[in-house]
Amino acid sequence: MAKTTNILIAGFGGQGVLFAGKALAKMAMHNGLHVTWLPSYGPEMRGGAANCSVIISDDEIGSPLVPEPDILIALNIPSFDKFEPHVKSGGMIFVDSAMVDKKSARADVEAHYIPASRLASEEGLAGLANVIVLGHLLRVTGLFDYDAFLADLVSGIPASRSALVEGNTKALRIGFEY
Amino acid sequence: MAKVLMKGNEAIAEAAINAGCLYYFGYPITPQTEISEYMAKRMPKVGGLCLQAESEIAAINMVLGASSGGTRAMTSSSSPGISLKSEGVSYLVGSDLPAVIVNVQRGGPGLGGIQPSQADYYQATKAYGHGDMHLIVLAPSTVQEMASLTGEAFDLADIYRTPVILLADGAIGQMMEPVDFSARTPRELPEKDWATRGHGGSRKHNIINSLYMNPEDLERTVEERYVRYRKIEAEEVKYxxxxxxxxxxxxxxxxxxxxxxxxxxxxxxxxxxxxxxxxxxxxxxxxxxxxxxxxxxxxxxxxxxxxxxxxxxxxxxxxxxxxxxxxxxxxxxxxxxxxxxxxxxxxxxxxxxxxx
Missing domain, CATH: 3.40.50.920 (Rossmann fold)
Structure with missing residues (x-):
């Protein structure tokens, strides 16, 4: 039986939902795994709801849809409300608890709370709450090796924007150590 | 070649450039605008042209002009914009010109919506233009196929001197998957001896035309085209x-x-x-x-x-x-x-x- 992980990342447009999904997808591809990344599209860039579905599998992937995620990353209240009930039994939820003032009532899923956006603004890492959550996800799930993921994450950043390397590195570390 | 993670729309654009497409004419519309965006960035670097036309109708007629000169040309749009191109597509067919037309379908009719759809199936397969005609219609199902079928579309268009439709949808256009651009072997292509290229008076001039005032002449060209269609039906079915x-x-x-x-x-x-x-x-x-x-x-x-x-x-x-x-x-x-x-x-x- 193929090992497949269905991930759903949801929040407002501008929170780096699509970027976080792409980082996971790219790492999976570099590990030789099959992967699909499917975004919601439309008016998201103007602050509407944004989400993306990422499927990582050691076998060919049919449908790229993720109606029932194994892992949900909820970065705002509407996303938490909408998708928390659909997480697979035995699945995991990662919540930006600085944005979502709620706890999961479900006993059959494992919920992890990290005040990512507060940590980001405290550390001067505006816009990197998504990476903080990814760091935390790496530690909890062990989905990918931390060092490999970090190298992959910063590999696409051009030398002229080296401050981003520093910011992403710091953000991933904060989440990992939280 | 290493795999790259790419959106389906971007894979179409890169594959077209790999296939030697030098002219891209487009007009933005969701969910396919990434094709224009990618072309605008890449085409100048490979000595090609990406032009945002004043309308979809202008874009398809620019394709007709570029193709007449024997170069590989492409346009892309989504459902409502695709309807606008239909006259030009029929003229391409009537002129026996190769071209690649991408439809990243969204909901219709009318302006419809922007989410994925396959409701242009009839349009693409039965009646994209007026007159006795068919188009080869390719339907990619993965980002890899967005790339490989784009290359195939250019080859088929040249081999059979016909426009080819890449009928995609908003989901495949927007999603990312690993893609390998070296996966396809190009096909053997005929000489474009019909093209209206400069030749320094070395031969009789070529004419690209779709108007026949004599019914027998028109019937003969349509029948000749249908011989090609029968060959396509016999040799090019893929599933x-x-x-x-x-x-x-x-x-x-x-x-x-x-x-x-x-x-x-x-x-x-x-x-x-x-x-x-x-x-x-x-x-x-x-x-x-x-x-x-x-x-x-x-x-x-x-x-x-x-x-x-x-x-x-x-x-x-x-x-x-x-x-x-x-x-x-x-x-x-x-x-x-x-x-x-x-x-x-x-x-x-x-x-x-x-x-x-």
Whole structure:
């Protein structure tokens, strides 16, 4: 039986939902795994709801849809409300608890709370709450090796924007150590 | 070559450039604007031209001009913009010009919506333009195929001197998957001795034209074109199958829907229903023979589409109505979950008395 992980990342447009999904997808591809990344599209860039579905599998992937995620990353209240009930039994939820003032009532899923956006603004890492959550996800799930993921994450950043390397590195570390 | 993670729309653009396309004419429309965006960045670097035309109609006629000169040219749009191009497409056909036209479908009719759709199936396969004509219609189902079928589209267009439609949908256009651009081997191509290129008076001049005042002349050109169509039907049918060998119910689906059916078939199999899938890769020519052969062993077909049911008529024709052909679809931009399709397969299995 193929090992497949269905991930759903949801929040407002501008929170780096699509970027976080792409980082996971790219790492999976570099590990030789099959992967699909499917975004919601439309008016998201103007602050509407944004989400993306990422499927990582050691076998060919049919449908790229993720109606029932194994892992949900909820970065705002509407996303938490909408998708928390659909997480697979035995699945995991990662919540930006600085944005979502709620706890999961479900006993059959494992919920992890990290005040990512507060940590980001405290550390001067505006816009990197998504990476903080990814760091935390790496530690909890062990989905990918931390060092490999970090190298992959910063590999696409051009030398002229080296401050981003520093910011992403710091953000991933904060989440990992939280 | 290493795989890269790319959106389907970007893969089309890169594959077109790899195929030697030097002219891209477009006009932005969701969900395919990434093609224009990518072309605008890359074309100047490879010595090509990316031009945002004043309208879709202008863009398709620019394709006609560029193709007349013997260069590879492409345009892309989404459903409403595709309708605007239809006159130019018929002129391309009437002028025997190669061209690649990409339709990343969204919901219709009218301005419709911006979410994925397959409701332009009839338009693409039956009547994209006026007159006696066909177009080769390719339906990619993965980002890899967005790339490889774009390359194939350019080759087919040149070989048969016909426009080729890449009929994609908003989901495949927007999604990212790993893609390998070296995966396809280009085909052997004929000389473009018909092109209106400068030749320094070395030969008689070529004329590109679609107007014939003498009916016998027009009839002859149409008949000659239909000889080519028969050859395309005989040699260029492409399809893929999944678990059809012992299947009682065979899903027929293309594009994003084929992937949903792939998962649905696995789900139905887990419940003891012998389901399978045939995925037409060429929508014209349609895989009639393959479906007709499956009708020897299958008990029923299920056409699954993001429309109110269009390809379903071709499935009925393909199997000569020898088996029941059912339909399941969502429209307006709604994508069904694999579980929805699996439920339909279960219901069919019950009706057919296939469940123990």
């Amino acid at each position: 893929d199958t999944f678990m059809t060998d012992d299947a009682d119910i065979v899903c027929v689906a293309f594009g994003i829907t084929a992937r949903i059916c792939h998962t649905a078939v696995t789900m139905a199999r887990a419940k003891g229903i012998k389901a399978g899938l045939i995925r037409p890769i060429t929508l014209w020519p349609f895989p009639n023979d393959a479906i007709n052969t499956l009708a020897d062993t299958a008990k029923a077909f299920l056409s699954v589409e993001l429309s109110m049911g269009q390809m379903v008529t071709d499935v009925k024709l393909a199997c000569g109505c020898r088996r029941p052909v059912d339909f399941y679809g969502r429209t307006g931009g709604v994508i069904p979950n694999p579980a929805d399709v699996a439920k339909k397969l279960e219901a069919m299995a019950s009706e057919l008395g296939l469940r123990s």
